[in-house]
Amino acid sequence: MQYDVIVIGSGPGGYICAIRCAQLGLKTAIIEKYKTLGGTCLNVGCIPSKALLDSSEHYYNAAHSFAEHGIKLENLKVDLAQMIARKSEVVSQVCKGVEFLMKKNKIDVYQGLGSFVDKNTVKVTKEGGDIEMITSQNIVIATGSKPSSLPGVTIDKKRIITSTEALQLNEIPKHLIVIGAGVIGAELGSVYARIGAKVSFVEYASAMIPTMDATMGKELQRTVKKLGANFYFSHKVKTVENTGEEVIVTAENPKGELVTFTGDYCLMSVGRRPYTDGLALENAGLAADQRGKIEVDEHTLQTKVPNIYAIGDVIRGAMLAHKAEEEGVFVAETIVGQKPHINYLLIPNVVYTWPEVAGVGYTEDELKAKGIAYKTGSFPFKALGRARASMDIDGTVKVLAHKETDEILGAHIIGPRAADMIAEAVVAMEYRASAEDVSRMSHAHPTYTEAFKEACLAATGNRALNA
Numbered sequence: 533m534q535y536d537v538i539v540i541g542s543g544p545g546g547y548i549c550a551i552r553c554a555q556l557g558l559k560t561a562i563i564e565k566y567k568t569l570g571g572t573c574l575n576v577g578c579i580p581s582k583a584l585l586d587s588s589e590h591y592y593n594a595a596h597s598f599a600e601h602g603i604k605l606e607n608l609k610v611d612l613a614q615m616i617a618r619k620s621e622v623v624s625q626v627c628k629g630v631e632f633l634m635k636k637n638k639i640d641v642y643q644g645l646g647s648f649v650d651k652n653t654v655k656v657t658k659e660g661g662d663i664e665m666i667t668s669q670n671i672v673i674a675t676g677s678k679p680s681s682l683p684g685v686t687i688d689k690k691r692i693i694t695s696t697e698a699l700q701l702n703e704i705p706k707h708l709i710v711i712g713a714g715v716i717g718a719e720l721g722s723v724y725a726r727i728g729a730k731v732s733f734v735e736y737a738s739a740m741i742p743t744m745d746a747t748m749g750k751e752l753q754r755t756v757k758k759l760g761a762n763f764y765f766s767h768k769v770k771t772v773e774n775t776g777e778e779v780i781v782t783a784e785n786p787k788g789e790l791v792t793f794t795g796d797y798c799l800m801s802v803g804r805r806p807y808t809d810g811l812a813l814e815n816a817g818l819a820a821d822q823r824g825k826i827e828v829d830e831h832t833l834q835t836k837v838p839n840i841y842a843i844g845d846v847i848r849g850a851m852l853a854h855k856a857e858e859e860g861v862f863v864a865e866t867i868v869g870q871k872p873h874i875n876y877l878l879i880p881n882v883v884y885t886w887p888e889v890a891g892v893g894y895t896e897d898e899l900k901a902k903g904i905a906y907k908t909g910s911f912p913f914k915a916l917g918r919a920r921a922s923m924d925i926d927g928t929v930k931v932l933a934h935k936e937t938d939e940i941l942g943a944h945i946i947g948p949r950a951a952d953m954i955a956e957a958v959v960a961m962e963y964r965a966s967a968e969d970v971s972r973m974s975h976a977h978p979t980y981t982e983a984f985k986e987a988c989l990a991a992t993g994n995r996a997l998n999a
């Protein structure tokens with residue numbers, strides 16, 4: 533079968549790329565080795581983790597804040613099996629949605645492992661071993677990523693687990709040791725802390741979510757601590773051992789002493805590695821770099837073989853679904869000769885804890901390192917009527933604006949619905965708005981978004997009205 537485009541991998545990068553290719557009139561095929569479409573994000577990433585975050589948040593609120601709202605409950609219990617079943621149902625619905633979109637856009641779906649035969653031919657090896665050869669003018673590699681581990685640590689998927697297993701446990705851990713307090717660790721650690729597990733974060737860096745603005749990490753730690761979690765920062769994990777009933781983690785603390793943690797589960801959330809296993813890149817004249825990534829041209833996302841493109845987690849940059857999607861659209865439009873553009877600085881980062889954390893643009897440390905003169909405006913949610921009404925008073929909005937021009941250079945939010953609120957900052961920054969521009973726009977009252985306006989007022993000239 534001859535195609536204009538073959539996409540290998542059906543995650544948010546791959547399936548969105550395929551849809552955009554089809555919209556542009558290209559004859560398109562997509563190959564997925566798993567039974568369901570949607571990749572990491574829909575099957576074992578964004579969607580199931582958000583489903584469990586929502587369920588556990590409902591339970592936590594029912595247990596801790598409903599009484600204050602005047603709602604009395606008795607015999608409140610967690611039914612973990614039902615929580616997991618609901619999550620699986622949500623996953624199934626969204627995966628079927630992608631299947632529908634493939635049909636709607638007349639994209640041929642091949643189920644099986646895709647591997648290069650040459651730069652235009654891909655072999656699809658199906659589950660039973662049957663093989664099909666398909667050829668195409670253009671091929672897009674969207675094979676994503678897999679959880680990584682630490683040297684010497686074997687993930688047994690029973691007690692030493694990754695995010696994938698953490699999304700389908702059949703018991704609530706008594707003591708969950710989370711190695712890595714980045715986004716995935718913070719989210720899944722929160723889920724289990726909310727439903728009663730003792731959670732200990734063991735982290736090599738000196739703060740949570742170390743890649744985001746430092747203020748966010750500090751504030752997030754304060755709020756996750758309220759769930760009863762413990763933090764061990766600047767700890768270098770040495771060994772992780774499953775003894776059958778227990779997991780024993782040893783780590784070197786900041787004083788150079790060896791400390792031991794004993795729990796019943798250990799979640800390894802130390803990052804993800806690009807995934808190219810089984811692709812036979814060499815047959816197309818390609819190779820992954822030392823870190824497993826596929827190198828691409830910055831301006832076109834072409835690999836060094838011009839008709840082969842790569843997108844999403846398998847290339848450089850943030851491992852985020854919406855980044856992969858932008859790249860999927862970008863490649864489709866590039867193939868038909870358009871000149872699309874991605875502003876990587878304005879791809880937001882989000883953590884779906886509660887309060888949520890979201891950031892876009894430069895962090896304060898990045899501005900300092902670049903020597904850019906900036907000013908800061910902050911506004912706490914506790915000063916907001918909307919936040920008082922919903923009892924979501926933890927958190928703050930921090931806006932970084934250029935000292936002379938007032939252009940917004942970074943926005944960092946920890947608070948209720950930060951993940952949705954950050955969109956306003958992205959729009960403002962895409963249009964290169966100044967903090968004063970946002971300050972002069974009407975924001976509905978009472979809404980959480982007023983906090984962004986107030987932080988912009990604070991950045992414009994210390995003019996916040998409600999603080």
Ligand code: FAD
Nearest residue numbers: 541543545565571572573577578646676844845851852853
């Ligand atoms: P993937 O989604 O990894 O998809 C790649 C697909 O390619 C897979 O289905 C794989 O089976 C298939 N494949 C691989 N090799 C082959 C082959 N040779 N032949 C055929 N098929 C192949 N990001 C966010 O933006 N927001 C979030 O809230 C969020 N939460 C997350 C929570 C967790 C627990 C995890 C693990 C990740 C989360 N992410 C989140 C990250 C997000 O899932 C990834 O950035 C995103 O899925 C990357 O998309 P992708 O298309 O590059 O690859």
